[in-house]
Amino acid sequence: MAERRFGGDHEVLTDAAAAARRGEQKHHAAMNSPEDVEDLSLEEILRLYSQPINEEQAWAVCYQCCRTLAKAHRGDGSSVATGASSAASPQRISGPGDVRIQKDGSVRMDQHGCEGKYSPCTTTEVIESLGIMIYKALDYGLKENEERELSPPLEQLIDLMTNSAEAEKEACLDEGYEATEEEEETEDDPNSISSVHNYRDILKLCTAHLPSVSDAPSHYQAVCRALYTETRELRTFLEKIKSAKEHASVIDPAQMNSKTIVRWLLSRLLVRADAASQLM
Numbered sequence: 001m002a003e004r005r006f007g008g009d010h011e012v013l014t015d016a017a018a019a020a021r022r023g024e025q026k027h028h029a030a031m032n033s034p035e036d037v038e039d040l041s042l043e044e045i046l047r048l049y050s051q052p053i054n055e056e057q058a059w060a061v062c063y064q065c066c067r068t069l070a071k072a073h074r075g076d077g078s079s080v081a082t083g084a085s086s087a088a089s090p091q092r093i094s095g096p097g098d099v100r101i102q103k104d105g106s107v108r109m110d111q112h113g114c115e116g117k118y119s120p121c122t123t124t125e126v127i128e129s130l131g132i133m134i135y136k137a138l139d140y141g142l143k144e145n146e147e148r149e150l151s152p153p154l155e156q157l158i159d160l161m162t163n164s165a166e167a168e169k170e171a172c173l174d175e176g177y178e179a180t181e182e183e184e185e186t187e188d189d190p191n192s193i194s195s196v197h198n199y200r201d202i203l204k205l206c207t208a209h210l211p212s213v214s215d216a217p218s219h220y221q222a223v224c225r226a227l228y229t230e231t232r233e234l235r236t237f238l239e240k241i242k243s244a245k246e247h248a249s250v251i252d253p254a255q256m257n258s259k260t261i262v263r264w265l266l267s268r269l270l271v272r273a274d275a276a277s278q279l280m
Helices: 002-006 009-031 042-049 055-074 123-138 152-162 164-173 181-187 199-208 213-246 253-277
Strands: 039-041 099-102 107-109
Touching: 039 042, 039 213, 042 099, 042 123, 042 213, 055 099, 055 107, 055 123, 055 152, 055 199, 055 213, 099 213, 123 152, 123 164, 123 199, 152 164, 152 199, 199 213
Parallel strands: none
Antiparallel strands: 039 099, 099 107
């Protein structure tokens, strides 16, 4: 095998080109197969990168999830679009596998009902489960004795979400209490929100995170779209590396890998440039 590889430069290049073409054809067929779907679960993304999402991605996933959940809650979303069985029966988010990021940056939910309960989940229970899921996605891959330090606004958001069900119970105890006009005005200020009761509260907090509130829908969708695209590019990159290893006897792996890495890095720069242009 060594003699065949080093017997002549022309033979090596010919074999490498043929193997590369076979790898490209195999990859093209896989990417366009019926099994190829137009979304990726957050769990797949975490596993592929083997690291947690960053803070901006966490804000974006939270915002997009709440938009989808709010539509389903209002009855605007279908079971196909949201993955929920009924708008009247909220579903708990069990983990990152329930959150599917679509090619266009929107989010689809594949949720499970509240196990062991005879009544449907409340909105605050869904919000609580979403907060726990995002926290775990931010901590993904860390050791048990490690804890990620979050920015104060994001930490506050997650705290409010994960304590929303408890806050609702406390609010029920004060059912006869009537808020004053000043307190109602305070609730409209995202920076003064002390508890969350619905998806609108979460959307307001996510919107307040940005310099311009009007940019929220396009910005967060662009972040999720970039996350999807970069993950698909990474998966393509890893598939090509795997293909190169399978043909290591006729291909110079170092040469193949460097070219693939350059292509992947360039594609990531283009994706990020596209996401940045959405804010201009």
